[in-house]
Amino acid sequence: MSSTYGQNIRMTIFGQSHSPAIGMTLEGIPAGEQIDFAALSRFLSRRAPGQNAWSTARKEADAPEFVSGLVGDSTCGTPLTALIRNTDTRSKDYFALAVTPRPGHADYTAAIKYGGHQDFAGGGHFSGRMTAPLCIAGGICLQLLEKEGIRVLSRIAAIGGIEDEGALLSSTAEKAFPTVSDARGEAMCEAIAKAKAEGDSVGGIVECAVLGLPVGLGDPMFDGMENRIAQIVFGIPAVKGLEFGAGFALAAMRGSESNDAFRIKDGKVVTDTNRCGGILGGISDGMPLTFRVAFKPTPSIGKTQQTVNLQTMEDAELNIIGRHDPCIVPRAVPVVEAAAAIAVYDALLERRKEA
């Protein structure tokens, strides 16, 4: 099946870019958890469109309506269901794409998979817009994790080949452009603006760190922390790569370099380095859980592209009209945090059964 994630909590994301609404149902949140809706709204606003030069001109309030699961502002043990109405839709922009699929998009694969019955308007269920409900569920999990002293940080690590500088030690959530180095951030913004001006787009990398994890989260072999995070992170549109700790760089190392030596510090077991990204044998080791996510450039670009006509089965040219982000990476930062929070909270509930 498809749009459901989780074992101890279970999130199902529904809706299409241009359906009456999008939303999510989240089962398994214990009863009596008070939700800070103002904080949730601030979190959602970080990925909302129409805010700046590098995001789509589409305007959506992205204000969720909770129709189930609450008594006042606290959970009551019933599935949490929240809706976001789709208002600013322009389906006419998309009709042509059913016949001439956009390179790099799901237009073609969805057309075959669903026998032409897919909702192609706005990318349907494949739209980046589906990350809004993901952020509702993630925003709630972030609040639940904070109560247990667990924080999730992230930043833009690279865009268009320009890398951020410095280490991710504190939240970048308050920044308009979430990099550690503002200078590098400006350079990235210029790269985005340049690509946009040329009717093109750029990709990038998001780095995430989960701090304050207890030792022992994650289950071998297929429910380890890497497996759990991977299954949800690859559900974010445009993600094509994922690495934990030093990741691909480990492949070129010696064991004597890659092994993180254990030490006793303040009576606790720590490691000097963290090349394993805080995960050993799929299980959290108490150090920061770190990973990096590679996003491909937005496939919707202004430049004329080569495609095919699925009706005539001939080569064709495509000029995309419509509103698209020249770079989705800035808006993807909170989405990666949301995905991490959902995966970690699910593992945290799993851990309770072992006590």
Added chain:
Amino acid sequence: MSSTYGQNIRMTIFGQSHSPAIGMTLEGIPAGEQIDFAALSRFLSRRAPGQNAWSTARKEADAPEFVSGLVGDSTCGTPLTALIRNTDTRSKDYFALAVTPRPGHADYTAAIKYGGHQDFAGGGHFSGRMTAPLCIAGGICLQLLEKEGIRVLSRIAAIGGIEDEGALLSSTAEKAFPTVSDARGEAMCEAIAKAKAEGDSVGGIVECAVLGLPVGLGDPMFDGMENRIAQIVFGIPAVKGLEFGAGFALAAMRGSESNDAFRIKDGKVVTDTNRCGGILGGISDGMPLTFRVAFKPTPSIGKTQQTVNLQTMEDAELNIIGRHDPCIVPRAVPVVEAAAAIAVYDALLERRKEA
């Protein structure tokens, strides 16, 4: 939970490195599928230990006994269960590790997670040996895929920073050292030998390609081909990174470079390039499904390492005795094929429900 994978088939891997046996139970294989046990045995021998200079001296026949699921050599609709007896075990090598965990290993995290009740002998359930039952399930799925014209190829793409040359266009299964370029393969072997001589180890990258896939496999958002493959591949010990198609390189590209243009060729839709790795929106597009897997160096090295004593909670030094691969990448190649085959076959059964 842990050691189970799959939705339409369901594989559970059981056993510990030094338990009476290891094995797997595989549910959901349709009845009436004839299994070529000679071919399965040849496949298993590709990852069996004790074959060459770069693998552990441990000798295991790895001959599976099927105790359930067969009538003669055909499946009968019952769960398939196969065992491999553990024979050549030397538990005494490992007792110390319960107290002084090996850097880079699950010794520490397992000790905390399981409250000291874990089976630390030979790495217990975290041993690379658990990939043998994975290869039983995968070897069966490979045979079922071949009947549908689907083939899985793989190779060593890099070891210790030395990269293979050429494209992965045909099987390397018959090679003693599975690279495309034999010259590069020799260089890699030397790097492994050098590391071994220095009591060290090296990591590497395995590349995999699935050929002959129909369009339409994989389900948005969390059961896409990337998600399905990621969940099982990160279950292979020592895997720390995964990328599809051009992967992390996409993050530095422009959309005009990364988009794979569609063309009509011989009346079929193809793409000139395959930077998306044959997956669009989580769904197979009919081009080769390609991915690369990063393995960290074997954490068990001869060199003296810094660790801690969990009883005295003081820093300690560790000298590992025992038999270990200086590089697990060569033996990991068929394991990656097995993992891919299981994920693809599971998606193939899912697809049948949509017809």
Added chain:
Amino acid sequence: MSSTYGQNIRMTIFGQSHSPAIGMTLEGIPAGEQIDFAALSRFLSRRAPGQNAWSTARKEADAPEFVSGLVGDSTCGTPLTALIRNTDTRSKDYFALAVTPRPGHADYTAAIKYGGHQDFAGGGHFSGRMTAPLCIAGGICLQLLEKEGIRVLSRIAAIGGIEDEGALLSSTAEKAFPTVSDARGEAMCEAIAKAKAEGDSVGGIVECAVLGLPVGLGDPMFDGMENRIAQIVFGIPAVKGLEFGAGFALAAMRGSESNDAFRIKDGKVVTDTNRCGGILGGISDGMPLTFRVAFKPTPSIGKTQQTVNLQTMEDAELNIIGRHDPCIVPRAVPVVEAAAAIAVYDALLERRKEA
């Protein structure tokens, strides 16, 4: 967890009796299935309240709004989500019940389970009202089954000890009171009216038959047709018993009586009798799949009842105010059909993987 059912389709029911809305998300319905919304509305009206003497005076239109999963009136492969707004709510009727739980209700068990955070208004998630979304999913599955020549019939088999007469051979859906014998139906109505007049309630039995099933649906051991139907039927509030075919009567039979002899009829294998209810080894045998469901009397009665005060932990008396059915069995008939349809359609998709 709780409110999710199904393996190949997955239905999640959300909402509380007095939350902004109730509804369901249904994953796994193939794309391109046209839904007859008029027929769905007729089906839903069979369980809607406020229609007659024996049902609650609560008025609800029960008109679902589909916010996801459709393009026009056809499925598009995205999860189907439908909402029913709660309008006619009177929460003040229920506040007392949080302190003095109603005998036979979930008030007490929910209070303990959810630590007092449950939504007790209108019974919250335990309300019979939650069967409305179940009927949305079931009504859709009924339409999909009809396309495959599979029909679901049901009737009231007994109420308050009064049993219906005759065999269930055709639909009773058009009847105001769905019994085969109208005379027995009248007697049942009188029993309900009598109970109501006395501030009491009555239980009953619903019989269901699924016609036109192919041979081979259902999977041993724990996903047999009995298991699948049982898991969903016991999710209908007030159900306390379930039997297939001759059910409990089989326990008093000889094997020579209970075995259904096979015969060839018109070139097909049939059985003379159907004491096994069309299921052998958990698998459909091509005869009608028959089962009976026992409903306890509505626990909410007008009579003064003995209960406890959870604040003072003393015995207490309870007089229930509010609107309740003196007998929920008539309205439960379409709910049982819905449950059967969902379970059968899920098994039908499972079967496709074996082809």
Added chain:
Amino acid sequence: MSSTYGQNIRMTIFGQSHSPAIGMTLEGIPAGEQIDFAALSRFLSRRAPGQNAWSTARKEADAPEFVSGLVGDSTCGTPLTALIRNTDTRSKDYFALAVTPRPGHADYTAAIKYGGHQDFAGGGHFSGRMTAPLCIAGGICLQLLEKEGIRVLSRIAAIGGIEDEGALLSSTAEKAFPTVSDARGEAMCEAIAKAKAEGDSVGGIVECAVLGLPVGLGDPMFDGMENRIAQIVFGIPAVKGLEFGAGFALAAMRGSESNDAFRIKDGKVVTDTNRCGGILGGISDGMPLTFRVAFKPTPSIGKTQQTVNLQTMEDAELNIIGRHDPCIVPRAVPVVEAAAAIAVYDALLERRKEA
């Protein structure tokens, strides 16, 4: 799929009556649980064949070999896998049944479902013998429940229409024939002996009670205690009915009779009666969880029966040779206890996540 049960623990049963072995894999048991193998062996012996006049002459030691999941006699967090070798097999007894299916058996449905590839020897995966591994898992769960003060009692409530007398207040496990009334037990034995002498068989009812449950186990709507128990109990061969508390009798009651009044006793909430079987809204209420299971007579009888020849598609006569129980109910008693224990322990782990 089929032979897997459980959400927080997951049991998979494998094997066929005449395959090399039968067994089970049980995931999710916390590490560090010491297992009393002598007690487990005693429990298994209660369902072992070849013990008395009313059970099959087949002799099986039913001594499980644990190949995974243990360190010494304690669990280590790895899946528990145990095997029972099949020794006393006589496959030749069964070849004919592939062509002339036994009435009341899965021979016919399995032949169609598996396209003739099923293992018909000894009933294959449909054999009552598959309850042996169920009892291994259940026997372990019974020990884990006892540590939490939870006990499971059961008895034969009826055989061949002869009902037991008295209430189920203490274990009948030590009795050769597990009824409360020995006189009634003797009468049942005579009924079995009489049926056997006439080449026939009889069915019966098993009653089960789970004592010491905390309030709050079970999850609405589809994972309530009734749903959980139903899904596993209907996996026991020959089960055709299930009722909780007063069950079907409730259908003929008034609400004023069926509601269990709450009272304070020794500072705790109890009910005077227990017509709901200790379950309200799917959630345990702290009173004994009680249910009754209806078993049909053993379908394998000595009498000549009417069947069909699936090769010639003509009517045929069947005379069954082989070894069969004239009544499986006595041996089913521990199997029902095992099923209840597995379901309850799974719900107990679920409950931990809500703390």
